[in-house]
Amino acid sequence: xxxxxxxxxxxxxxxxxxxxxxxxxxxxxxxxxxxxxxxxxxxxxxxxxxxxxxxxxxxxxxxxxxxxxxxxxxxxxxxxxxxxxxxxxxxxxxxxxxxxxxxxxxxxxxxxxxxxxxxxxxxxxxxxxxxxxxxxxxxxxxxxxxxxxxxxxxxxxxxxxxxxxxxxxxxxxxxxxxxxxxxxxxxxxxxxxxxxxxxxxxxxxxxxxxxxxxxxxxxxxxxxxxxxxxxxxxxxxxxxxxxxxxxxxxxxxxxxxxxx
Amino acid sequence: xxxxxxxxxxxxxxxxxxxxxxxxxxxxxxxxxxxxxxxxxxxxxxxxxxxxxxxxxxxxxxxxxxxxxxxxxxxxxxxxxxxxxxxxxxxxxxxxxxxxxxxxxxxxxxxxxxxxxxxxxxxxxxxxxxxxxxxxxxxxxxxxxxxxxxxxxxxxxxxxxxxxxxxxxxxxxxxxxxxxxxxxxxxxxxxxxxxxxxxxxxxxxxxxxxxxxxxxxxxxxxxxxxxxxxxxxxxxxxxxxxxxxxxxxxxxxxxxxxxxxxxxxxxxxxxxxxxxxxxxxxxxxxxxxxxxxxxxxxxxxxxxxxxxxxxxxxxxxxxxxxxxxxxxxxxxx
Numbered sequence: 001x002x003x004x005x006x007x008x009x010x011x012x013x014x015x016x017x018x019x020x021x022x023x024x025x026x027x028x029x030x031x032x033x034x035x036x037x038x039x040x041x042x043x044x045x046x047x048x049x050x051x052x053x054x055x056x057x058x059x060x061x062x063x064x065x066x067x068x069x070x071x072x073x074x075x076x077x078x079x080x081x082x083x084x085x086x087x088x089x090x091x092x093x094x095x096x097x098x099x100x101x102x103x104x105x106x107x108x109x110x111x112x113x114x115x116x117x118x119x120x121x122x123x124x125x126x127x128x129x130x131x132x133x134x135x136x137x138x139x140x141x142x143x144x145x146x147x148x149x150x151x152x153x154x155x156x157x158x159x160x161x162x163x164x165x166x167x168x169x170x171x172x173x174x175x176x177x178x179x180x181x182x183x184x185x186x187x188x189x190x191x192x193x194x195x196x197x198x199x200x201x202x203x204x205x206x207x208x209x210x211x212x213x214x215x216x217x218x219x220x221x222x223x224x225x226x227x228x229x230x231x232x233x234x235x236x237x238x239x240x241x242x243x244x245x246x247x248x249x250x251x252x253x254x255x256x257x258x259x260x
Numbered sequence: 261x262x263x264x265x266x267x268x269x270x271x272x273x274x275x276x277x278x279x280x281x282x283x284x285x286x287x288x289x290x291x292x293x294x295x296x297x298x299x300x301x302x303x304x305x306x307x308x309x310x311x312x313x314x315x316x317x318x319x320x321x322x323x324x325x326x327x328x329x330x331x332x333x334x335x336x337x338x339x340x341x342x343x344x345x346x347x348x349x350x351x352x353x354x355x356x357x358x359x360x361x362x363x364x365x366x367x368x369x370x371x372x373x374x375x376x377x378x379x380x381x382x383x384x385x386x387x388x389x390x391x392x393x394x395x396x397x398x399x400x401x402x403x404x405x406x407x408x409x410x411x412x413x414x415x416x417x418x419x420x421x422x423x424x425x426x427x428x429x430x431x432x433x434x435x436x437x438x439x440x441x442x443x444x445x446x447x448x449x450x451x452x453x454x455x456x457x458x459x460x461x462x463x464x465x466x467x468x469x470x471x472x473x474x475x476x477x478x479x480x481x482x483x484x485x486x487x488x489x490x491x492x493x494x495x496x497x498x499x500x501x502x503x504x505x506x507x508x509x510x511x512x513x514x515x516x517x518x519x520x521x522x523x524x525x526x527x528x529x530x531x532x533x534x535x536x537x538x539x540x541x542x543x544x545x546x547x548x549x550x551x552x553x554x555x556x557x558x559x560x561x562x563x564x565x566x567x568x569x570x571x572x573x574x575x576x577x578x579x580x581x582x583x584x585x586x587x588x589x590x591x592x593x
Contacts, residue, residue, distance in 0.1 A: 051481055075487030088345060088479045091532045103475050104487035108468045111535055112265050157486070 001027040001192055002048070002161060006057035009047045010040070010216070018043055019217040020057065025161075030183065030193045032207030034200060034227075036237055039213040041196045042083075042165055048194065049080045049163050061161070075104035078161045079154035083169065086138065086150045094141070094149050095134040098124055101156025121156050128152035128182060144175035151182065162186070164195040168202060180206045200254045204228050205246070212236060228252035268536045275543035279327065282547050286326070286554040287319050291562040321452050325444050326553045327546035328452075329512050332459040332504045334526070334545025337519030338537055339466060339501040342473045343494060344403050350520035351505040354410030358417030359387025360509045361440055365424045368435045376439070377451055377510045384506025387413060388499070401491055403480075406498070441566040442513035444553050451511055458507045462500045463542060469497055473534040515549070515568050521575040522548055525582050548575070 002025040010017035018040050025031050033041045046052050048059060050066050059066045061077060069077070079101070089097055101124065102117040113121075125131045128148045133141065141149060147167060154162055167183070168176040176199070184206060187193050197203035203210055204224040212220045212227050214236045220227050230243045233254060240257040288296060294311050302311035336351040351357075363383025364376050372379070391413055395406045421440075425433055472493045475483035480490050505519075522545045523537075530540045552570040559565060 049485060051484060071484075071489045072487035075485060080482075080485040082481060082485075084479060085482060086478075088477060088482075091527075096533070100474060100478065100486065103471050106471050108471060111470075 001025055001062060002194070003060040003063075004048070004057070005060070007044075007047060007054050007059060008056035009052055009054040010043050011052075012055070016040070016043070017055070017216060018047070019215075021218055022057075023211060023218065023221055025192060025194060027160075027192055028187070028190065029208040030187050030195065030206060032195055032197045032203040032210045033213060034197050034203050034210055035213030035219075040216045041213055043216075044213070045080075045082075045163055045165055045194070045196055049078065049082075050074060072104045075157055075159075077159055078163065079157040079159035080163045080165075081147075081150045081154050081167060082165045085153075086146055089138045092138050093135050094130060094138055094152075095121060095125065097138045097149055098134075098152045098156050101153040104157055120158060124152040124155040127155055127186065144171055144178060147171065147175075147179055148182065151179070151186075155186070159191070161192045161194065164193070166196050166198050169198055176202060200228060200233070204251045204253065205249070224251055228254060268530075271530050271536060271540055272543070275540060275547065279543050279547050279550070282550045282554070283323050283327070286323050286550055287315065289554060289558055290314070290319060291557065321447055321449060322444050322553070323550060324452055324456065325447050325512065326550045328456050328459050329444065329508050329515065330518055330522070330545035330547070330549025331542035332463065332508050332545070333515070333519040334522040334541040334548075335463050335466060335538055336501040336504045337523040338526075338534070338541045339473070339497050340519075341523055342477050342534070343497055343501075344407055345477065345479070346407070347524065348520075349407065351501065352509075352514065352516065352519065353414065354391055354406070354502070355387045355413035355417055356384045356502055356505045357509045357514045358414045358421070359390075360384040360506060361514060362417045362420050362424070364439050364513075365421050365428075365436045368432050368439070369424065369428055371432075373435075380510030380513075381506055384502075384509055387417065388502040388506060392498070401494060403494070439513045442515035442568045443564075444512055444515075444549075444567060445564070447511060455507055455511050459504050462504045463538075466497065466500050467538050469493060470534040470538060473497070473538075474532075477532065477534075515571060517568070517571045517575040518545055518549055521579045525579060528582050 004024070005022050007021040008017055008019065021044065033044060035041050043052070047054060048066075050069075053067065061069070061074075066074060086097070099113060099117065099121045102113065102120065105117065122131075125134055128151050130145060130148045130152060133145060133149070138146070138149060151167070164183070168179050171179065180202060183193055183195070195207070197207070207224060209222065210224055210227040211218055212232065219236055220232055228243060229252070230241060233241050233243070240259070242255045242257060243252050244255060245251070246253050288294075288299065292314055294314065298311050299315060302309050303315055306312070333351050340349045340351060340353070341347060360380040360383040363379040363386075367373075367376055367379040391406065391410045395401065395409045421436070425436055428436065472483065472488045475486045475488045476490065476493065478486075483490050523541050526541045526544045527537060530536050549567070549571065552574055553567045555574075556565040556567045556570045
């Protein structure tokens with residue numbers, strides 16, 4: 001579905017570049033991008049979302065280079081929930097906010113929403129389980145609810161690919177699981193998900209595959225069992241860890257070891 | 261959702277009604293007392309007699325200019341505030357008015373009074389282009405750079421105007437100050453037609469970007485993810501709003517406060533969706549300036565107050581009132 005080939009991109013003026021990154025994402029998977037701070041996770045996500053353009057290499061979405069997509073076309077294929085999503089939204093109800101996700105489908109000359117727009121928005125509210133909040137002011141939501149609203153807005157774009165940047169940061173464990181369960185459900189119904197993850201254990205629990213990034217390059221790609229090993233994690237994060245198995249599903253769990 | 265469309269239509273009808281009422285009132289009152297009957301019969305007969313002259317050559321042009329000027333500046337204010345996501349930005353922030361005022365001041369010194377509107381317009385255009393060209397050299401067109409460039413440019417022009425004023429004679433000084441205070445008087449039909457055509461075209465084009473403005477209000481990156489060609493849209497809207505401002509400033513001088521206050525008040529009343537916000541701001545701005553100008557004309561008739569004084573006082577008070585009565589949760593950050 002998505003193919004990244006020899007991608008070099010970043011901020012040459014700040015001397016930060018991704019180093020010839022290549023990987024593919026297959027339809028229907030949840031791919032997690034993990035790595036230490038400053039390893040290039042968000043930069044990679046921005047390149048896929050076409051916020052920054054590649055200096056070299058290609059990004060193909062369904063076989064077509066993303067730089068050749070028209071703006072609206074790309075927004076219909078690929079939705080993004082960044083860490084800033086919803087920050088500037090003010091004075092809108094949740095429903096109005098979610099309806100903004102229909103902008104890529106709007107004709108500039110048509111002033112009112114079509115029935116399809118309205119139905120899609122209701123369905124998105126339902127999938128994100130925030131129908132009861134639809135008439136509330138977006139600023140009066142809690143962190144977890146706001147994140148759901150942002151995901152609902154992304155769903156309203158009816159994308160094939162959803163990109164998220166640390167969707168569970170600042171949330172408590174209950175809400176972390178709630179958001180990731182939601183992503184899992186959406187994934188089961190056909191959505192391909194690429195998400196930057198901060199928390200290694202959540203990444204291990206929910207992602208089919210992981211990309212471990214370090215210093216602008218890919219250190220390893222594979223299943224959580226392959227990536228989350230004492231050796232690799234210690235080397236990348238430069239801190240001692242012990243890996244144990246989750247007693248319920250046998251996924252690897254990282255436990256931290258305090259320094260002396 | 262249909263309820264919302266109905267509410268929007270009702271707002272437009274309501275505001276249009278008030279605007280029409282204010283226009284009739286403004287046409288009726290003035291320094292010369294004319295009975296409604298006399299005025300009406302003269303207008304029906306095509307503007308004969310003194311009443312007709314007052315109606316067609318003094319009051320009607322003035323009303324039309326007030327409506328387009330108030331409406332245009334408010335729309336420009338809405339656009340600038342959305343583009344910069346900054347509630348303090350107004351049409352004059354970026355030095356458009358400063359450039360116009362400097363050009364006008366330079367023309368008043370040699371006494372070229374007839375070309376003042378043209379000079380103002382050219383001054384405004386030059387300042388837009390300068391701000392644009394200085395800020396564009398960055399790869400992405402950073403609105404913060406634009407804002408700072410504009411504000412600095414504005415300081416430079418106002419210093420230059422002070423210099424011109426310091427070197428000028430008393431009657432020239434009077435002319436410059438009078439122009440800077442802004443006035444809706446003394447405009448011919450030709451100029452008013454030109455101003456209406458340019459402003460209305462720019463306002464209508466702006467309206468087709470309602471969705472893009474809604475998206476950009478969320479942030480540029482988010483607008484991009486919603487399929488908006490952000491870099492292009494920003495440039496088009498910046499130039500359109502600057503064009504509106506420049507063409508109005510050239511004719512009326514600097515009438516302050518409308519482009520800052522009206523967008524805020526209208527936003528509090530009708531909401532933040534630009535599909536309703538833009539037309540409501542246009543009508544609201546027209547109403548506001550029309551009423552302000554009528555007050556300015558009649559309180560100390562036959563003399564006049566500078567209209568900017570009235571817009572400032574009324575606008576400030578109305579704004580504070582609305583701010584104090586704003587429902588919780590919508591307050592500014």
